[in-house]
Amino acid sequence: MSDDIFKKIISHAKEYGFIFPSSEIYDGLSAVYDYGQYGSELKNNIRKYWWKSMVQMHSNIVGIDAAIFMHPTTWKASGHVDAFNDPLIDNKDSKKRYRADVLIEDYAEKQFEKAEKEIEKAKKRFGDTFDEALFRSTNPRVLEYRQKGEDATAKMAALLDANDLDGLKKHIEDLEIVCPISGSRNWTDVRQFNLMFDTKIGSVSEGAETIYLRPETAQGIFVNFMNVYKTGRMKIPFGIAQTGKAFRNEIVARQFIFRMREFEQMEMQFFVRPGDEMKWYESWREERMKWHLAMGIPAEKYRWHKHEKLAHYANAAADIEFDFPFGFKELEGIHSRTDFDLTAHQTHSGKKLQYFDPETNESYVPYVVETSIGLDRTFLAVFSHAFEEQTLEDGSVRTVLKIPPFLAPIKVAVLPLVKKDGIPEVANKILDDLREDYMVQYDEKDAIGRRYRRQDAIGTPFCITIDYETLENNTVTIRHRDSMEQRRIPAAELSAYIASELKPKKT
């Protein structure tokens, strides 16, 4: 059902110039897409809406545009080099994939549990006279289990450090670890999945250094913290915002533009005094949800998802999920990142990344509350929610994109009712007047009803029609996309009227 709608949405996106598969004439490139003539407009408008809300509307937030290439140490400090390098292994019978290190850790955990069980059993047997500490340190069974577990993880750590994947596989086989699903020991080789893209910097290939395409934009903000703080006369609390491309070599990339290898993030890192972070975390959660709702999309399409298991850098995290055609999925994350990143960069760079607080007369590494939203995902949220096939009273079907007017790629279509009697000339005059302020389109081909439908299909909120009455009193009709209703207004008032209709909703 919704699968069907999703397919229609993808087709529509292509057919009307919103999104094309990348390099399609060469059969495309998996999980990479291009934005077409209307798609890039919509995407730009969403980005502008975000930038205005975050930067222009906050006197204590500034924007930057950091490079995609960054010094390789950045990613050691951020934890991405380690966290994004997973050794994976498949069980050939169950077809399940596991992280090799997790399998071994689970095995070790099992050994520890066995040791605890021995202790429990002994407790029951000896009753009150039981000396747990003595038993724990002397019982051969307990010691053996604990030793097994510790050996397993110690050896694993050594193998991981040496990047010895064959050794890791042998280790799993030696420990006789079985797949929890199939129960078999029929394992594939261990393979390393590096989720960061790398490339070489330097024109000569020897001596060239491996660098990564950033997997998140946030680090470009952290490494510029001192620059912005010093040159921008910033006082805590303050934020730094940035939009830009990020790259992840996802193992599976799916669901149209929802998960792409190359995607665009809109992030804001908000620097606060340590201890204040929960207050700001709550406040930004509220503010970000308002931003979504101000697009006029109903609240029931959104929900919160609180993280139980936190990433290595966070002490609180929640996601805004959106009801996509394939279900509720993450759209934006609001994370309290503590001082993890700045402290890590301070350690790795040897440079002080601290804020001097004149009120308390002391320096500290600020805490960070991050808002991080996927631009492509927001695009998909807006687009998929806007897509509608309406059955009208006469039984005809109207395909319409109910994109929030202020985000629509084309704001106004100017349509002469007929192609004669000087009407196109008047229409072109009006078109030129509006072009200065709005993305406009002119169409004189085919019956008027068909032209309306064409504009509906690309989400144009307003169609202006010039008719014979225009020639008499210089008034035109303006048709609203969603209601299909028209009103007649003087041509001179058009620009002001449209401007007032294009404001985002206040919440």
Add this chain to the structure above:
RNA sequence: GCGGAAGUAGCUCAUUUGGUAGAGCGAAAGCCUUCCAAGCUUUAGGUGGCGGGUUCGAGCCCCGUCUUCCGCUCCA
């Protein structure tokens, strides 16, 4: 990456057992029209994903490959 399904015009699809491709919508040019798709004329657009094999002959059968879609571990 593994398993399953599928790749024919911009989109949705047809071509019944192999005989060298069609429709609807869409697009373009024009005609007709004073306000909500489907009026008329004309036109463009496909090396049937790509490569190989079987055959007198392959969109259809076989193999390989690429891509997409649906499930699994990662994530914005």
